Amino acid sequence: EAAVTQSPRSKVAVTGGKVTLSCHQTNNHDYMYWYRQDTGHGLRLIHYSYVADSTEKGDIPDGYKASRPSQENFSLILELASLSQTAVYFCASSESGGESNTGQLYFGEGSKLTVL
Amino acid sequence: AQSVDQPDAHVTLSEGASLELRCSYSYSAAPYLFWYVQYPGQSLQFLLKYITGDTVVKGTKGFEAEFRKSNSSFNLKKSPAHWSDSAKYFCALVSGGSNAKLTFGKGTKLSVKS
Numbered sequence: 001e002a003a004v005t006q007s008p009r010s011k012v013a014v015t016g017g018k019v020t021l022s023c024h025q026t027n028n029h030d031y032m033y034w035y036r037q038d039t040g041h042g043l044r045l046i047h048y049s050y051v052a053d054s055t056e057k058g059d060i061p062d063g064y065k066a067s068r069p070s071q072e073n074f075s076l077i078l079e080l081a082s083l084s085q086t087a088v089y090f091c092a093s094s095e096s097g098g099e100s101n102t103g104q105l106y107f108g109e110g111s112k113l114t115v116l
Numbered sequence: 117a118q119s120v121d122q123p124d125a126h127v128t129l130s131e132g133a134s135l136e137l138r139c140s141y142s143y144s145a146a147p148y149l150f151w152y153v154q155y156p157g158q159s160l161q162f163l164l165k166y167i168t169g170d171t172v173v174k175g176t177k178g179f180e181a182e183f184r185k186s187n188s189s190f191n192l193k194k195s196p197a198h199w200s201d202s203a204k205y206f207c208a209l210v211s212g213g214s215n216a217k218l219t220f221g222k223g224t225k226l227s228v229k230s
Contacts, residue, residue, distance in 0.1 A: 040222060041222060042222040042223050043220040045218070090159060090160070103148050103150045103162075103208065104150075107159040108159060109159045
């Protein structure tokens with residue numbers, strides 16, 4: 001069974017503080033992703049990575065950094081947290097290619113971030 | 117740019133009824149289309165996908181979806197619905213064959229009353 005685990009599952013942060021969300025996968029997948037979920041917006045891609053030590057910007061990267069120190073780990077970093085970054089964040093992983101793998105992501109259980 | 121529209125934010129029906137959740141897409145080339153489900157308090161789970169071939173695709177939990185190129189739709193269906201189907205359902209599209217180009221709709225919250 002594919003497994004993606006996120007930590008923390010819930011966090012309250014202060015405006016201007018630094019927040020790090022961590023993600024660990026045991027799927028041996030090359031691709032990892034960070035999405036945020038907001039009411040009325042569905043899921044939006046923040047950053048992704050297809051190899052260790054390299055990250056790519058997604059659709060809404062402003063205010064976020066990402067780090068992929070190994071194949072298994074992918075972090076999302078908010079250097080200066082803002083109220084607008086209150087959301088649920090999902091990490092996901094997927095195989096690297098092939099038609100059978102396209103679009104099939106394995107998601108973690110989410111991290112609820114509240115910025116006050 | 118591609119987009120996915122799920123026009124119904126909420127759908128409520130009785131157990132035993134047929135369910136159909138609507139999804140339309142905008143994409144200039146052949147789309148890869150997907151449905152994901154999110155049960156309350158849980159993460160998203162892959163349900164089914166359309167890549168090519170048969171326009172009716174079957175997935176897990178008794179769901180199926182029909183791809184209609186004529187009106188750019190990919191509606192999710194199940195009959196009969198069960199109370200355990202209550203969840204939020206997301207339609208998604210991949211453009212260019214890259215998972216990094218996975219675009220989600222806003223989701224439809226389904227409530228099945230027993």
